[in-house]
Amino acid sequence: MSKATKWKPLNKVGIIGVPFEKGQKKYGVSVAPAAMRTAGLIEQLTEIDGLDVKDFGDIETVCDENIKVDNMAHLPLVSACNRQLSNRVSQVLRDGRVVVTIGGDHSIGVGTVDGHYKVNEDMILIWVDAHADINTNKTSDSGSVHGMPVALLVKELSDYWPYLPTMDWQVPKFSIKNLGYLGLRSVDQFERLAIEKYEVPAFAMEDISEHGIQNSINHILQVLDPCMNKPIHVSFDIDSLDSLEAPSTGTPVRGGLTLREAICLMEIIHNTGRLRAIDLVEINPALGNESDRRKTIEAGLCVLKAGLGFSRRGTAPRGVLDLPVQTHHDHDCPAKELLRQNK
Numbered sequence: 462m463s464k465a466t467k468w469k470p471l472n473k474v475g476i477i478g479v480p481f482e483k484g485q486k487k488y489g490v491s492v493a494p495a496a497m498r499t500a501g502l503i504e505q506l507t508e509i510d511g512l513d514v515k516d517f518g519d520i521e522t523v524c525d526e527n528i529k530v531d532n533m534a535h536l537p538l539v540s541a542c543n544r545q546l547s548n549r550v551s552q553v554l555r556d557g558r559v560v561v562t563i564g565g566d567h568s569i570g571v572g573t574v575d576g577h578y579k580v581n582e583d584m585i586l587i588w589v590d591a592h593a594d595i596n597t598n599k600t601s602d603s604g605s606v607h608g609m610p611v612a613l614l615v616k617e618l619s620d621y622w623p624y625l626p627t628m629d630w631q632v633p634k635f636s637i638k639n640l641g642y643l644g645l646r647s648v649d650q651f652e653r654l655a656i657e658k659y660e661v662p663a664f665a666m667e668d669i670s671e672h673g674i675q676n677s678i679n680h681i682l683q684v685l686d687p688c689m690n691k692p693i694h695v696s697f698d699i700d701s702l703d704s705l706e707a708p709s710t711g712t713p714v715r716g717g718l719t720l721r722e723a724i725c726l727m728e729i730i731h732n733t734g735r736l737r738a739i740d741l742v743e744i745n746p747a748l749g750n751e752s753d754r755r756k757t758i759e760a761g762l763c764v765l766k767a768g769l770g771f772s773r774r775g776t777a778p779r780g781v782l783d784l785p786v787q788t789h790h791d792h793d794c795p796a797k798e799l800l801r802q803n804k
Contacts, residue, residue, distance in 0.1 A: 468734030484568025489747025550576025
């Protein structure tokens with residue numbers, strides 16, 4: 462048996478903002494990238510020891526919405542956004558950076574994963590979410606595309622879709638065998654069927670309660686990547702957290718992850734050295750009061766920082782072996798100065 466390659470975390474990060482909300486029905490999630498930047502996203506990441514942070518700006522989407530698809534609201538807009546996003550993600554990865562994508566709703570996962578797959582075809586995907594997001598337009602109750610990105614991405618479900626105009630740019634190549642779920646607690650019947658049919662490692666909240674967050678993520682990583690040599694993509698929906706931790710989100714579900722569990726999860730993934738992409742989605746600053754918004758944005762920042770190397774233990778200064786020594790000069794000491802004057 463060959464030894465697993467020891468990976469070292471990348472110390473370069475690229476930020477992409479996606480102010481997009483047409484994958485769901487509520488206003489406000491589009492302002493999350495601006496709200497995160499205003500809250501100090503770049504500054505806080507830059508403070509992590511040795512991290513080089515570059516902001517690649519926002520994805521802008523304009524297209525003709527005349528094309529309609531049954532039970533898929535705003536598909537042309539979703540497609541146009543994700544096509545641009547896919548190209549930008551690939552660009553940032555080829556620059557040797559971890560891609561941090563700030564949404565927007567979870568329909569942007571189509572573009573982030575597609576762009577990552579173009580660069581790393583052996584990638585694995587950890588979908589951290591209260592919802593499985595693996596509906597098709599045939600099984601969805603809402604017709605909102607933010608509940609369909611996983612089904613659009615995986616090649617095993619490609620035959621369950623009709624022809625989707627405007628989506629010709631995206632050919633499903635990612636295998637469901639490289640997918641794992643964490644935090645599930647609101648899963649539709651046909652989504653559960655898909656998870657069981659393809660034996661996707663999926664830790665719902667009841668499983669995390671039984672096994673703990675560390676055992677849960679370690680099991681998923683072992684199943685998806687037993688040789689520990691595949692790049693990791695984490696798509697983190699803020700509603701995976703309990704709504705007491707992150708109230709400003711469009712589809713909150715009580716009984717979710719604590720912030721401490723989410724931070725532990727991201728620290729474990731960071732420590733593999735293989736993290737290459739993080740999506741943070743579904744923060745909606747338009748929902749709730751000022752305290753709710755602040756709490757939700759702060760939770761998102763904590764999740765990102767944990768994934769990118771921030772240590773809760775603290776970090777000693779580089780190249781410094783001792784505490785600073787304070788040097789006293791005689792003229793700085795009032796008592797000695799008084800003695801000098803009395804002589």
